[in-house]
Amino acid sequence: MISTYQQALEYIHSFDDPYLAALRDRGQQTWGLERIRAALALLGDPHLALPVIHIAGTKGKGSTAALIAQGLIESGLKTGLYTSPHLQDWRERIQVDRVWIGQAELTRLVEDYRQRAGSETRISAFEVSTALALWHFQRAGCEVAVVEVGLGGRLDATNVVQPLVSVITSLSLDHTQLLGGTLAEIAAEKAAIIKAGAAAVSAPQSPEALAVIERRAQEVGSPLVLVGRDWLLEPVQLAWHGSQARIGPPGALQPVRIRLPGAFQLENAAVALATLKQAQQAGLAIRDEAAVAGLAHAEWPGRLEIVSHEPLIIIDSAHNPYSIHEMAHSLELLGGCDSLVVVFGAMADKDIGGMLGVLLPRARSVICTQGVNPRAATAETLRDTAKALVEAAAARGEPWASRVEVRVAPDLAAALQRAHEVMRPGDALCITGSLALAGEARSALGLPVSSAVPRPV
Numbered sequence: 001m002i003s004t005y006q007q008a009l010e011y012i013h014s015f016d017d018p019y020l021a022a023l024r025d026r027g028q029q030t031w032g033l034e035r036i037r038a039a040l041a042l043l044g045d046p047h048l049a050l051p052v053i054h055i056a057g058t059k060g061k062g063s064t065a066a067l068i069a070q071g072l073i074e075s076g077l078k079t080g081l082y083t084s085p086h087l088q089d090w091r092e093r094i095q096v097d098r099v100w101i102g103q104a105e106l107t108r109l110v111e112d113y114r115q116r117a118g119s120e121t122r123i124s125a126f127e128v129s130t131a132l133a134l135w136h137f138q139r140a141g142c143e144v145a146v147v148e149v150g151l152g153g154r155l156d157a158t159n160v161v162q163p164l165v166s167v168i169t170s171l172s173l174d175h176t177q178l179l180g181g182t183l184a185e186i187a188a189e190k191a192a193i194i195k196a197g198a199a200a201v202s203a204p205q206s207p208e209a210l211a212v213i214e215r216r217a218q219e220v221g222s223p224l225v226l227v228g229r230d231w232l233l234e235p236v237q238l239a240w241h242g243s244q245a246r247i248g249p250p251g252a253l254q255p256v257r258i259r260l261p262g263a264f265q266l267e268n269a270a271v272a273l274a275t276l277k278q279a280q281q282a283g284l285a286i287r288d289e290a291a292v293a294g295l296a297h298a299e300w301p302g303r304l305e306i307v308s309h310e311p312l313i314i315i316d317s318a319h320n321p322y323s324i325h326e327m328a329h330s331l332e333l334l335g336g337c338d339s340l341v342v343v344f345g346a347m348a349d350k351d352i353g354g355m356l357g358v359l360l361p362r363a364r365s366v367i368c369t370q371g372v373n374p375r376a377a378t379a380e381t382l383r384d385t386a387k388a389l390v391e392a393a394a395a396r397g398e399p400w401a402s403r404v405e406v407r408v409a410p411d412l413a414a415a416l417q418r419a420h421e422v423m424r425p426g427d428a429l430c431i432t433g434s435l436a437l438a439g440e441a442r443s444a445l446g447l448p449v450s451s452a453v454p455r456p457v
Contacts, residue, residue, distance in 0.1 A: 001111060005103035008110035009090060011131075015125040035120060036157040037126045041130060042117040046138035048292040050080075052161040053279060056149040056190040057169025057199040059323045060203065060268045063260060063300045064169050067272035069146045071294030072279075075286045080137030080145035080157070084129065087302050088315075088438035088449045109136055115182050118403050144284060147377040154192035165278045166194045166222070168202040169271060170264075171209045172322035187212035195310045196220040199278040204228040205270050217445050225439065228268065235266055238333050240306060242296070247273050257296040262304040262330040264323075268293050300383040302438040304330060307445050312336050312428035315445075319346065321354035326360050327432065328360045335426030339364040343441075344386075348377040356386050360393075361400040365422050367407045369415035373436040383408040412440050 002008055003291035028440045034455050042045055053068055062083050072079040079097055086092040101109070109132055117131065120383040129149070137145045144164075149156045171187055180212055186210035193215070194200045200222045202213050210226070217224040225231055232253060236244040240261050246253040247270045258269045280286040304327060307313040318327040331340070346352050360366060368382035386406045393401035407422070421431050429443040443449070 002107060003111070004116060005107050008107045011110055011114065011242060012090075012125055015123055015128050017125055029308060032155050033157070033160055034348055035123045036130060036160055038130045039117045039123055040134065040299060042120065043113070043135045045159050046131075046135045050142055051144045051164040051279075051282075053144070053146045053165050053167065053275060053365045054149070054158065054161055054193050055146065055167040055169065056153040056156075056193045056204070057167070057184075058172045058186070058190075058320070059326065060169040060264065060271070061148045063265060063303055064123065064167065064268045064272050064275075065146045065148045066300040067258075067260075067269055067298045068167075068275055069098065069294075069296035070349065071286065071291040073277045074290035074334055075284075076290075077143045077285065078141060080133070080140070080142040080147075082130070082137075083112045083148040084126070084150050084189050085435060087435065088443055093129060094136055096137065096142060101136060105136075105261040106132075108457065109139075112401050115261040121236075127342065132241045134161075140270050144279075149190075149193065154189045154190040154194075159193055163193065164197045164274050164282050164284065165431065166198055167201070167202045167271060168194075168205075168213055170203045170267065170322075170457040171205055172320060175313065182303050183209045184212050188216075189280070191216040192414075194222050194224075195219060197223060199223050199282065201225045201231075201271055201275045201278055203267055225272045225274050225278060227274060231270060232286055233266055235263070235269040238263060238330075240248040240334055240336065251443055254292065256292050258377065259296055259298060260303065261306070261334065262325040262327070263333055265304075279378065300386075301447070302435065302442060305438075307447065308337075311423060313436050313445070314428065315441050316430060316432045317352060317435040318355075318432050319434045321351055322430070323360055324355045324358045324432065327430075328358060331428070331430065332362075334390070338426035339365070339424070339428075341365045341419050341423050341427050341429045342368045342413070343369060343409075343419055344382060344413075344429040344433045345369045345371045345379075345437040346377050346382065347373065347413070347436070349375065350380070350434070352385050353376060353384060353389065356382070356389055356423075359432075360386060360389055360406075361398070363404055365405045365407060365419075365429065367409055367418050367422075368401075369409045369412055369414045370413060371437045371439075373434070373438050376434070376436065379408045379410055410442055412437065416441075416444060 069081045081095040094101040191213045234246040242259045276291040302317045305315045316327045318324045342363045370379045
């Protein structure tokens, strides 16, 4: 019997990790939808019990999910939110009205799951988590759920839902070992969440990715709303305390404020607002003013998050070259510093060279470190990659190569200490490279782990 919170977590983690299993099998996908459907059937098919907004993408899934959920909440709808992975606490993954599932509540849920569906032993840890979230939303009486894809889309456990609206955020190269080495291949995996009878909303995409998304929407008869074509965005002002923009269909743009800083969050906000409009047209009781208010009130830690203004310290979970570029571009637009010191840690299976290739020309000092996550690359691997890039740039005569310093620290605590030692007046410190490192940094810097996100009533 599962009677404690720790036992509940141990039960969830006793199942295999499908991502690690696929990597062990040299990139072969070892998961599908058969097992999750079998487990959900034993629970009474909770995934079919409420409307779902389903979100796939490479970058911006979590932020977009938070923006959409806030608009639903402020419309008075009891809203489930399922995201992954977590920053600091596993319970972040399952929220109702932006309140994490309680420890005792999760313990009861897991024990009930064990009794009802524990016979399905082929299932993975992520599939168990997905089943728990969907069942919890049904048991809690949610009126709608916002569900973020874990990996890919086509074979992701969340793809058992029948969405009210399917959402594709910005696509770029990531998880190429599993999803394919081209944008078209990755787009095909992500676009598989688009279903017949449900509208689809997409962020602006490269022509290669957009062609795949449009073809999928046409094949299943899903009306596609494309931000940048059918739903427009005009930035007005970017600031650390929140940005302003005009968003809406052509000829009907309205002023909005987005609490989350960064130029990339404006795009996420446009996707969120377009999605809420589609959900409203599909029958959800969403108020237009609540949808707009949700953009101004939504919080999502670990994404261009300011820890301190003096000195400027930022945590960001960017984890591929595109997201690192977007983060760096936002830092340049927002300003507030003369030069940049970076604490960098990444997962071993990521495009480390691509990420460092974006960071190094923009930084005065890069401190490479290893996070506690078992998938993390060693600090020495990151340092060697960085130094090779600097040496190659110096051989090409690029001026930045003589300006940047590459350092190494064995862990995050040592990296933060080294960063404070090398920082000068006017420097900003950015801690980035993975979501796991961002969460570790939040804990190390004393940011509170709150079980609820404050919101206006």
